[in-house]
Amino acid sequence: MIKAGIIGSTGYAGQELVRLLINHKSAEIKWFGSKSYINKNFSDVYQNFFKIISDKCLDDNMEKLAEEVDVIFTATPQGFCSSLINEEILSKAKVIDLSADFRIKDVDVYEEWYELKHKSPQFLKSSAYGLCEINRELIKNSNLVANPGCYPTCTVLSVYPLLKEGLIDENSIIVDAKSGASGTGRSAKTDNLFCEINENIKAYGVTNHRHTPEIEEQMSYAAGKTVKINFTPHLIPMNRGILTTIYASLKNEQTYEEISSVYDKYYSGERFIRILDKDVLPQTRWVKGSNFTDINFKIDSRTNRIIIIAAIDNLIKGAAGQAVQNMNIMFKIEEITGLMQVPVFP
Incomplete structure (x- = not known):
């Protein structure tokens, strides 16, 4: 034990x-x-x-x-x-x-x-960067693991295969992310009061959110070159969950089937990454209370851009769940142990 x-x-x-x-x-x-x-x-x-x-x-x-x-x-x-x-x-x-x-x-x-x-x-x-699906071997052999941030987890997992395969222009990436109020923590702050959050949505940390360099560093490892992004998070009036919408230019024309096969190449064996069926777009309520990351994409042939959408529970896959997943890997026990909770719905 x-x-x-x-x-x-x-x-x-x-x-x-x-x-x-x-x-x-x-x-x-x-x-x-x-x-x-x-x-x-x-x-x-x-x-x-x-x-x-x-x-x-x-x-x-x-x-x-x-x-x-x-x-x-x-x-x-x-x-x-x-x-x-x-x-x-x-x-x-x-x-x-x-x-x-x-x-x-x-x-x-x-x-x-x-x-x-x-x-x-x-x-x-x-130390090992604990993005489990990407750095499993490093995590397994480390005594110190840095559990990734919530926004970086959702964002990097979404685009990693495309950067690794060189399919998108690494200088064209725009990340629009939205998080529930639990992402701000439990401390009492005026900005976190019910009347400040309810019936409202706001951008924050525009151009200077502290998760930006973490995302860029991990994307750079995937691309094999320096990646700079625009990252804008938003606070929305719900308790938990993150939805990211990522825009990037394709280097060449690609079909849905070609992009889908790339995601399958990297994630088909992953228990906590779910690539949704064609035209089914992720929603935060489908991952609430779980360690799952739901991902899908659409190709805009008119602009030759790809739009990737992903959802996680910021407190589970974005924090505690991934930490337990890291522990399982470090102690060489089955990775899914203690983490197969069905998402809570509604």
Whole structure:
């Protein structure tokens, strides 16, 4: 049985980790870390766990935690994991970090976009970027995995095959993404109040959203050359889910069947990527509460552009679900373990 500890268990992603792990046949939670609720019953913070979990919240002592568990999940703000991690911790436990601290390999880029001094740049080279369907072998052999961001997960999985095969102009990519309010976190902020979000949609982080360099870096790996994109996220009045619409110019004319065969080449064996039937476009309600990524595309022959649409649950495939998927890979157990929940509908 894998012993797991969660630091940041009372955030939205953290509590989803709890929900997934308590039903995981090969894992058990030994540490519910939350510096905001030390000594408070976890189920008092999230009443949906009443009479299911009786544990109290503990502190965020990563060194002590490493003595007691096999894997540590850090569902914490940027800068936290990199400020505490060290060789001794990594010699005792595997770490899956849900923040951006180890996602971007270029420390200067990280520091520029996140406006933080990176505290552990020595681990950037050895850490694995945990996009499971793309980096499975790297993840399998790593003790430190950077769980991808929600927008990057949805976006990169959508275009990876096309970039890898050189079918789209890498300088033409425009990403229009929409996310539910849980993507902003659980902290009390004026912009997150009901009256601010309800009956409204707004763009934010225009030209400077912090997921931009992460997306560009992963796309560049796929294309084998530098990729620059336009990325504009939007906040919409729903609890959870991401829908991305990606526009790109095709280098040559392509048929539906040709593009479809490319997606099949890369994803036909993937349990958590669903390429939908022709003309069926993804919707967030079809992936809610699940680890699935739904993808489809349309070719605009008039402009010779391809429009790719994808949907994920930002808290599952975009955070906790992918983290558990990474854990399964790292411990060499069946990758789908604990993750085959049917999406919640309606």
